[in-house]
Amino acid sequence: xxxxxxxxxxxxxxxxxxxxxxxxxxxxxxxxxxxxxxxxxxxxxxxxxxxxxxxxxxxxxxxxxxxxxxxxxxxxxxxxxxxxxxxxxxxxxxxxxxxxxxxxxxxxxxxxxxxxxxxxxxxxxxxxxxxxxxxxxxxxxxxxxxxxxxxxxxxxxxxxxxxxxx
Numbered sequence: 598x599x600x601x602x603x604x605x606x607x608x609x610x611x612x613x614x615x616x617x618x619x620x621x622x623x624x625x626x627x628x629x630x631x632x633x634x635x636x637x638x639x640x641x642x643x644x645x646x647x648x649x650x651x652x653x654x655x656x657x658x659x660x661x662x663x664x665x666x667x668x669x670x671x672x673x674x675x676x677x678x679x680x681x682x683x684x685x686x687x688x689x690x691x692x693x694x695x696x697x698x699x700x701x702x703x704x705x706x707x708x709x710x711x712x713x714x715x716x717x718x719x720x721x722x723x724x725x726x727x728x729x730x731x732x733x734x735x736x737x738x739x740x741x742x743x744x745x746x747x748x749x750x751x752x753x754x755x756x757x758x759x760x761x762x763x
Contacts, residue, residue, distance in 0.1 A: 603652040603663060603694070605701060610644050617651060620662040628684045635742050643681070646673045648709070650702050654689065663689040664698040668706055675716040677750070678706060699730050703751070714750050721745040 606617065613621075625639050644667065652664035666683040674681065680702050685695045706715050719727050721738055727749050728734075736748035 602654060603697065604655055604660075606649075606651040606653060607705060608649055610647065610649065613649055617662075621649065621651065621665050624662050624665055624684055624686055625682060628687070629682075632687070633744070635744060639682075643667070643669050643673050646670045648705065650698070650705060652694070652698055652701070661688075662686060664694050666698060666702050668702060668709065671710070671713065674718075677714045677716040678710045679716050679718075680706065681717060695726070696730075699727075703730060714752055716748060716750050718746050719749050721747050724749070 610618075622639075629639060630636055647667040647669040649667050650665065651662060654661045654663040664685045666680055669679045669681055671678045673679075680699070683695070683699065683702075685698065703715070715732075716735070717727065717732065718741065719732070722745070724734060724747060730751070732749040732751045734747050735750045738745050738747055740746070
């Protein structure tokens with residue numbers, strides 16, 4: 598999927614239209630609860646203290662939420678800002694969409710939280726993916742919601758640049 602085929606929306610929780618939040622909630626439940634067969638409390642309260650990054654795929658008159666993540670303010674999940682709830686809709690996987698989403702999220706992080714590290718709780722199976730984006734493993738494996746995870750940090754010196762607008 599070419600990088601420019603996604604239209605980005607970036608907003609605080611209170612600024613998201615209800616229909617857009619519905620699309621986010623549906624995608625998160627579809628993947629994290631149903632597909633991964635992992636019943637957990639998705640509404641953890643952190644959404645109120647986060648920026649939400651939505652990647653919309655537009656084709657003709659059809660607009661579909663292809664990818665999503667949230668950038669949680671420092672002091673909510675970890676002392677550092679954190680990217681979480683990283684998800685790509687099944688129809689858009691294996692096209693590079695997840696990497697495009699994370700590059701966009703990291704560029705937004707760098708603009709918002711200049712000079713600050715980013716800490717994530719990553720599914721262990723995605724450790725190499727996050728390594729490729731500048732994250733380093735900073736904890737032993739732990740189980741969260743029945744899935745092996747590791748904490749990973751990305752130093753403040755790592756920078757991601759947003760692509761130039763055409």
